[in-house]
Every structure is written in C-alpha cells, then in structure tokens.
Amino acid sequence: MERFAYLYTYMPVHIRLVQMAFENWSDEEDGKADTLFSFDSVSVCCLGGGPGSEVVGLLRHLYHPLTTQRPVLSFAIHDREDLWSKTWRSVWMELCMSFRLTMTSTYCPLNLGDVAMESKRQLRRFDNFDFFTLVKFRSSGCTSEIVVRCLTYIFSQAKIGAYVLYIDTNFPIYNNSVRRILPKIKWVEVFHLSSKGPYIWR
Numbered sequence: 001m002e003r004f005a006y007l008y009t010y011m012p013v014h015i016r017l018v019q020m021a022f023e024n025w026s027d028e029e030d031g032k033a034d035t036l037f038s039f040d041s042v043s044v045c046c047l048g049g050g051p052g053s054e055v056v057g058l059l060r061h062l063y064h065p066l067t068t069q070r071p072v073l074s075f076a077i078h079d080r081e082d083l084w085s086k087t088w089r090s091v092w093m094e095l096c097m098s099f100r101l102t103m104t105s106t107y108c109p110l111n112l113g114d115v116a117m118e119s120k121r122q123l124r125r126f127d128n129f130d131f132f133t134l135v136k137f138r139s140s141g142c143t144s145e146i147v148v149r150c151l152t153y154i155f156s157q158a159k160i161g162a163y164v165l166y167i168d169t170n171f172p173i174y175n176n177s178v179r180r181i182l183p184k185i186k187w188v189e190v191f192h193l194s195s196k197g198p199y200i201w202r
C-alpha cells in the first residue's frame with residue numbers, strides 16, 4: 001500500500017523533475033544534453049533509484065517527439081530497499097509492453113549508509129557508467145558520513161566524461177554535501193538551475 005501511495009503521489013513529480021532537467025539543460029546549453037545521447041549506447045546508474053522514477057523521466061525526455069537521439073540504454077537501479085525491486089519489475093514490464101524499448105535493466109541491492117557494506121562495495125564496479133542519478137536520495141535520511149564516503153568512492157571510480165544528475169529538496173544540508181564531494185574528486189558543475197536545482201556535474 002505504501003509503495004502504491006509513493007507511485008501515485010511522488011513518482012509523477014520526480015519523473016517530471018527529471019524530464020524538466022534534461023529539457024532545461026538542452027534549452028539553456030544549446031542542445032548540450034543531446035551530446036550525451038548521441039552515443040550508440042548509454043549506461044545509467046541510479047543511486048537510491050527506488051521504483052525507477054529517474055528511468056521513466058529520462059525515457060520521457062528521449063521519447064519526446066522533438067528528441068532525435070535514442071541510444072540503446074542500460075539501467076542499473078541501486079537501492080537498499082528490496083521491495084522496490086518488485087515494484088520496479090512491474091513498472092518495467094509496463095514500459096516494455098507500452099513502448100518498443102531497446103534497453104536492459106538490473107536491480108542491485110545496495111545500502112550506501114551501511115558500514116558493513118564496505119567490503120562488498122569494494123567488489124562492485126562503477127567505472128562503466130556514462131550517467132549517474134541521485135534523485136531525492138540525500139533528503140531521504142541519507143546525510144551520514146558513511147553515505148558521503150560511499151558516494152565519494154563511487155564517483156571517484158567513474159569514467160572520465162561521465163555525468164551526474166542531482167535533484168533534491170533545495171536545502172543547503174543536502175546540496176552542500178554533494179557540492180563538497182564532487183569538486184574534491186575533480187568533477188565540474190556543468191549546469192545548475194538557480195531556483196530548485198537540478199545540478200549536472202561532469
């Protein structure tokens with residue numbers, strides 16, 4: 001019931017925020033967003049991806065009649081909550097039935113706030129992703145230093161030229177922590193809408 005309530009109330013808003021981030025980035029940076037999708041294939045890592053709102057938001061952008069780029073996409077949703085994998089499976093099946101999608105998806109259990117995950121985390125590779133998303137993740141109680149360390153580890157492994165899309169409640173406590181992590185490991189802010197985010201880093 002709770003998961004259904006989330007899908008009903010929050011997911012549409014998060015989907016729209018992600019879609020708007022790409023639209024605004026494209027508008028303000030003269031189509032720069034589209035260079036990312038000009039590759040034949042794009043691999044996306046959603047951190048704290050829950051039921052996959054960011055996946056649907058990205059698809060809404062790419063399947064907009066005015067968007068011409070449609071790479072083969074692969075998504076990896078990372079989340080600590082196992083139950084979301086069931087929800088994501090239903091969303092995914094619905095998407096596959098509604099669109100002819102050329103993409104794959106995996107659901108990876110990962111608790112970014114659990115220090116015991118440290119060793120398992122070391123075994124995981126994050127260097128093959130072209131795009132990372134952090135959508136409404138920090139504000140869901142993820143402000144601990146362990147999370148900061150995990151994110152630093154993940155983003156310092158990322159390949160050169162990858163992007164991070166960050167969208168969250170516009171409070172300094174959340175935004176500042178990401179602004180603290182990324183420049184330290186040489187990521188540069190390439191886009192930021194001054195009012196309510198989003199931030200895009202490269």
Ligand SMILES: C[S@@+](CC[C@H](N)C(=O)[O-])C[C@H]1O[C@@H](n2cnc3c(N)ncnc32)[C@H](O)[C@@H]1O
Binds near residue numbers: 052078081084141
């Ligand atoms: C507000 S939801 C956002 C979900 C999705 N990104 C969206 O926009 O709909 C926050 C998500 O972060 C996940 N989460 C919270 N703490 C986490 C942690 N320590 N490690 C991994 N995921 C976590 C939750 O399970 C939840 O799915």
